[in-house]
Amino acid sequence: MIRINNVTKIYGKSPNSFVALNDVTFHIHPGASVAIIGKSGSGKSSLLNIMSGLDRPQSGEVIIDNRDILAMKQDEIDRFRANDIGFIFQSFYVDMRDTCYQNVALVCEIANMPYSQHRRSIMRALEEVDLADKSKLRAADLSGGEKQRLAIARAIVNRPKILFADEPTGNLDSETGRLIEDLLFRYNKEKGVTLIIVTHDIDLARRCDLMVRIHDGKIMSSTEKESSIRSRKKKEAKERRRR
Amino acid sequence: MRRVYLVRKAIRNLLQNKSRTILTSLAVMISSFVLILALAAGEGARQYSNHWIGANINPNAIYIARDRAVIDFATTQNNAILEYHPDMTLTRDGEIVRQMTEQDLKELENHPDLAAVRPRPTLDIKYMQVEGSDKKFVAPVIGYDSTLRYSVAAGNLPPLGTSIEDDQIVIPLRFAEIMVEKGVVSKPGDLVGKKIALLVSRHGGHLTDEQIAKAYERGGADAIRELTEELATKRVELTVRALSDRLSSISTWLTGTVQISVNTLLGMKAFVDEGTDNHKKYTIVSAIVKNGKTPEQVKESLIKLGFAASTARDVQAFLFIIFGVLEAVVIGFGLLVLIAAIAGIVNTQYISVLERRHQIGLMKALGMRSSDVAKLFRYEAAWIALIGGLVGLILARITIFIINPIITDTLSLVEGERLLIFQPFESAIVILALILIAILAGYMPARKASRLDPVQALRNE
Numbered sequence: 035m036i037r038i039n040n041v042t043k044i045y046g047k048s049p050n051s052f053v054a055l056n057d058v059t060f061h062i063h064p065g066a067s068v069a070i071i072g073k074s075g076s077g078k079s080s081l082l083n084i085m086s087g088l089d090r091p092q093s094g095e096v097i098i099d100n101r102d103i104l105a106m107k108q109d110e111i112d113r114f115r116a117n118d119i120g121f122i123f124q125s126f127y128v129d130m131r132d133t134c135y136q137n138v139a140l141v142c143e144i145a146n147m148p149y150s151q152h153r154r155s156i157m158r159a160l161e162e163v164d165l166a167d168k169s170k171l172r173a174a175d176l177s178g179g180e181k182q183r184l185a186i187a188r189a190i191v192n193r194p195k196i197l198f199a200d201e202p203t204g205n206l207d208s209e210t211g212r213l214i215e216d217l218l219f220r221y222n223k224e225k226g227v228t229l230i231i232v233t234h235d236i237d238l239a240r241r242c243d244l245m246v247r248i249h250d251g252k253i254m255s256s257t258e259k260e261s262s263i264r265s266r267k268k269k270e271a272k273e274r275r276r277r
Numbered sequence: 278m279r280r281v282y283l284v285r286k287a288i289r290n291l292l293q294n295k296s297r298t299i300l301t302s303l304a305v306m307i308s309s310f311v312l313i314l315a316l317a318a319g320e321g322a323r324q325y326s327n328h329w330i331g332a333n334i335n336p337n338a339i340y341i342a343r344d345r346a347v348i349d350f351a352t353t354q355n356n357a358i359l360e361y362h363p364d365m366t367l368t369r370d371g372e373i374v375r376q377m378t379e380q381d382l383k384e385l386e387n388h389p390d391l392a393a394v395r396p397r398p399t400l401d402i403k404y405m406q407v408e409g410s411d412k413k414f415v416a417p418v419i420g421y422d423s424t425l426r427y428s429v430a431a432g433n434l435p436p437l438g439t440s441i442e443d444d445q446i447v448i449p450l451r452f453a454e455i456m457v458e459k460g461v462v463s464k465p466g467d468l469v470g471k472k473i474a475l476l477v478s479r480h481g482g483h484l485t486d487e488q489i490a491k492a493y494e495r496g497g498a499d500a501i502r503e504l505t506e507e508l509a510t511k512r513v514e515l516t517v518r519a520l521s522d523r524l525s526s527i528s529t530w531l532t533g534t535v536q537i538s539v540n541t542l543l544g545m546k547a548f549v550d551e552g553t554d555n556h557k558k559y560t561i562v563s564a565i566v567k568n569g570k571t572p573e574q575v576k577e578s579l580i581k582l583g584f585a586a587s588t589a590r591d592v593q594a595f596l597f598i599i600f601g602v603l604e605a606v607v608i609g610f611g612l613l614v615l616i617a618a619i620a621g622i623v624n625t626q627y628i629s630v631l632e633r634r635h636q637i638g639l640m641k642a643l644g645m646r647s648s649d650v651a652k653l654f655r656y657e658a659a660w661i662a663l664i665g666g667l668v669g670l671i672l673a674r675i676t677i678f679i680i681n682p683i684i685t686d687t688l689s690l691v692e693g694e695r696l697l698i699f700q701p702f703e704s705a706i707v708i709l710a711l712i713l714i715a716i717l718a719g720y721m722p723a724r725k726a727s728r729l730d731p732v733q734a735l736r737n738e
Binding site: 140 | 278279635638642643645732
C-alpha cells in the first residue's frame with residue numbers, strides 16, 4: 035500500500051515561490067496500475083519524484099509498506115531505490131556506448147546483487163522485453179522502441195515492487211508506444227507489481243486501474259475503474275477468508 | 278556499489294572517451310617521463326662519481342696549497358688587486374695565487390700525519406723530440422701522480438702508490454697517435470722503449486765576466502752566443518715506459534698531459550726558475566694521510582696551520598653539488614609539467630561531469646550512493662594517472678636504453694659505464710604519487726558529480 039498524505043511541495047523562495055503540489059493525498063493499492071495525468075507544469079512529475087524518494091516535499095508523508103520514506107536517511111532511500119523500485123523515463127536514459135547487457139548490469143551492480151546471480155537476472159530481464167538476442171549489441175544500435183524495452187529490462191531486473199514510468203511512450207510512435215504499454219501492463223498484472231505512470235496521454239491513462247487527475251498542484255479527481263474495484267474487493271475478501 | 282564494479286566502470290568510461298583520456302594522460306606521461314629520467318640521471322651521476330673516485334683516487338690522498346683559490350673551485354680572484362707578497366705567481370688559469378715555499382714543504386714533511394709529500398708543479402717545456410726523428414713537439418708536462426690509477430694502452434705502469442723511475446716518461450695514447458700521424462713512428466706501441474729528449478730553457482744573464490772573456494778568446498762573439506744558449510737550456514733524455522689511456526673513466530684532465538717522475542720534474546723546474554721569484558716554490562702539494570687519521574681530520578689541522586686543503590671526498594662533494602643542481606632543475610621541470618597535468622585532469626573531469634549529467638542522474642536515481650559517484654570520478658582520475666605514469670615509465674626505460682650508449686660514447690666514458698640508471702623502486706613511488714595527486718585533483722569534480730541533483734539532471738529538455 036502506498037499512502038500519499040498531505041504532501042506539499044514548493045519550489046523557490048517567496049515572493050517568487052511556486053507551489054507544485056498543494057496538500058496532495060491519495061492511496062494506491064498494491065499491484066494496482068495508476069496513471070497520474072495533467073498538463074505540463076501541473077505537478078505530476080514532482081509527485082512522481084517525491085513518491086520515488088528523488089525529491090523531498092516541504093510537508094507530508096509518503097508511506098510505502100508502512101514506512102515513511104521521507105523519514106529515511108539518504109542511505110536507506112538509496113537502498114530503497116536500488117532494491118524496491120524501477121524507473122522508466124521518456125528519454126530512455128540508456129547508456130548508448132554500453133551494450134544492452136551492461137546497461138542492465140548497472141542496476142545489479144548498484145543494488146549489490148551477488149555476482150553469481152547477475153547473468154541469470156540480466157538475461158531473464160532481457161527475455162521479458164524480448165531483447166535477449168541483442169544482449170551484446172550496443173544501445174546506440176537499437177531502435178527507439180527497443181531502447182525503451184531495454185530501459186524496462188533495466189527497471190525490472192531487480193524485481194522491484196513499484197515501477198515508475200515518466201511519459202514512457204512520449205518519444206515513441208503510437209504503434210511502438212502501444213507495444214510498450216502492453217509490456218508494462220502485462221508485467222503489472224503477471225508479477226503484481228505496482229505500476230505508476232505519469233502521462234498526459236488519456237488513452238494510456240484509461241487502461242490504468244486508478245486515474246489521478248492533477249491540476250495546479252491539486253488533485254482534481256481520483257477515479258478507480260469499476261472492474262478494478264470489483265477484482266480488488268474479490269481479492270480482499272479472499273484475503274480475509276484466508277485469515 | 279562494490280569497489281570492483283566502480284573500478285571497472287571507471288575503465289569503461291575512460292575507454293569510451295579514448296581521445297580525451299589519451300590527451301589528459303599525456304601531460305601526466307610527460308611528467309612521469311621527466312621525473313623518472315631525472316631520478317635515473319641523479320643516481321647514475323652519483324654512482325659514476327662514487328665509482329670514479331673510488332677507482333681512481335687514493336681515498337687517503339690530500340691536496341694542500343697556501344692559497345684557497347688553488348683548491349677551491351668556486352673562489353676566483355680575477356679582477357682583484359692584492360697586496361704584494363714575494364711568493365705570488367700568475368697561474369696558467371690567469372689567477373694570482375700565493376705559492377708554497379721550501380719551508381712550507383718542510384713543515385708538511387714534518388707533519389706527523391702526512392706521508393709522501395710531493396709538490397705538483399706543471400712544467401713548460403721548450404720542446405720534446407723522439408730519438409731518430411727531427412720532429413719537435415710541445416705539450417704540458419706534469420709529475421707522475423701515484424695516487425691515481427691509469428689504464429695502460431702499451432707498456433706497463435707501477436702499482437698504485439709507486440712512482441715511475443726518474444729516467445722514465447709516460448705519453449698519453451692520444452699524443453702517440455698524433456706522433457704516428459706526423460710520421461715519427463709507424464704505430465703508437467712502437468714508442469715504448471724509445472728515448473725522448475725534453476728541453477727546457479730560461480732567460481740568459483747567468484754568465485760571469487770570466488766565462489765571457491774565455492769564450493771570446495776561443496771563438497769570438499759566436500762562442501759567447503753558443504755558451505749563452507748552452508747555459509740557458511737543459512736537456513733531459515727519458516725512456517718511454519708506457520702509453521696511458523684515459524683514467525678508468527673520467528674526462529681528459531690528466532690524460533692530456535705528459536708525465537715524468539716528480540724528482541725529474543722538480544729538477545727541471547728548479548733550472549728554469551733559478552734566479553726568479555718562483556724558484557723552489559709550488560702552488561700545490563699532494564700527500565697521503567697516515568696514522569689511521571681521516572683526511573678530514575688532517576685537513577682541519579692543516580687549515581689551523583694556515584694551509585688550504587682538499588680531500589678526495591671534497592672533489593666528490595663538488596661533483597655531487599653539480600649533479601644535485603642539475604637533478605633539481607630537471608625535477609623542477611617535471612613538477613611544472615605535473616601542475617599542467619593536474620590542471621588538465623581537473624578541467625577534463627569537470628567537463629566530463631557536465632557531459633555525463635544524465636548518466637550521473639540516472640545512476641543516482643537507480644540508487645547509487647553519492648559517495649560512490651564521487652569514487653567513480655576519483656577512480657577515473659587515478660586511472661588517467663596510472664596510464665600516463667606507466668607509459669611515461671616505459672618511454673623513460675626505452676630512452677635510457679637508447680641514450681646510455683650515446684652518452685657513454687659522447688663523453689668518452691669507459692665501455693659499460695652508464696650515466697642513466699633506472700630506479701625501479703623510486704619510479705614506482707613516482708607513479709603512486711602521480712595517482713595520489715590525480716585523485717586529489719579529481720576531488721572537486723568528483724564532489725560536483727556527487728552533489729548533482731538527479732531530478733535536475735534527468736529533467737526532460
